[in-house]
Amino acid sequence: MVDPTSSLEIHQEIASLLQVPCPVILDIGCNDGRDTQRFLELCPDARVYCFEPDPRAVARFRQNKHLARPNVSLTQIAISDRNGIIDFYPSNGDGDAKEWDLSGSIRKPKHHLSEYEWVRFDASVPVESRRLDDWSDDAGLSAAVDLIWMDVQGAESDVIAGGQNTLSRTRFIYTEYSDRELYEGQLSLRSILDRLPSFEVVTLYPRAVEGDVLLRNKVAHTI
Numbered sequence: 001m002v003d004p005t006s007s008l009e010i011h012q013e014i015a016s017l018l019q020v021p022c023p024v025i026l027d028i029g030c031n032d033g034r035d036t037q038r039f040l041e042l043c044p045d046a047r048v049y050c051f052e053p054d055p056r057a058v059a060r061f062r063q064n065k066h067l068a069r070p071n072v073s074l075t076q077i078a079i080s081d082r083n084g085i086i087d088f089y090p091s092n093g094d095g096d097a098k099e100w101d102l103s104g105s106i107r108k109p110k111h112h113l114s115e116y117e118w119v120r121f122d123a124s125v126p127v128e129s130r131r132l133d134d135w136s137d138d139a140g141l142s143a144a145v146d147l148i149w150m151d152v153q154g155a156e157s158d159v160i161a162g163g164q165n166t167l168s169r170t171r172f173i174y175t176e177y178s179d180r181e182l183y184e185g186q187l188s189l190r191s192i193l194d195r196l197p198s199f200e201v202v203t204l205y206p207r208a209v210e211g212d213v214l215l216r217n218k219v220a221h222t223i
Helices: 004-018 034-042 055-063 132-139 156-161 164-168 189-195
Strands: 024-028 047-051 072-075 078-080 084-088 125-131 145-150 170-177 199-206 211-217
Touching (some): 004 034, 004 170, 034 047, 055 072, 078 156, 125 132, 156 164, 164 170
Parallel strands (some): 024 047, 024 145
């Protein structure tokens, strides 16, 4: 969950690092497309592939006229380490945040339940899932990926396990992390780096319980 007050500066920083006129961006866990829209404002010719399993967020994405562009595609799936139907835990909230859908995950919530007591996870629902490498093969995406913006709420290990080939040709990854296991099996930052040995930290964006990190591929960024 990125703080919206600082998010624009983060997008600007990343866009300045990409240094290509038509970057290829994968927005994994795109929710309603707010991050995609910001990247399009900074890189209008970017090719953005978006993935989101929550039908509530997908509906809002499709209603956003700014995202109805030929260089933006939306696929209603979860990206994970397997193909088929998996459980997804949609989030809701209390009070003014009743329609909160920004914390849904294919990982069962754990310490999230105590750290964010106003967020509820009432029941899991089945959603379609694809491995990133299999999706990439089917889409014919064999060139370098400039950026993966990954907001998968504790399922980072699943995306990494199912996307080794795609990640090897990805220049930058932006992802959440938590050292408190907000979701069952969630990776710490150290564990993420262990699974991505060719990547190095560019910038850390720490927060109280969790944080975000921008990683650079020491190999792919020279291609």
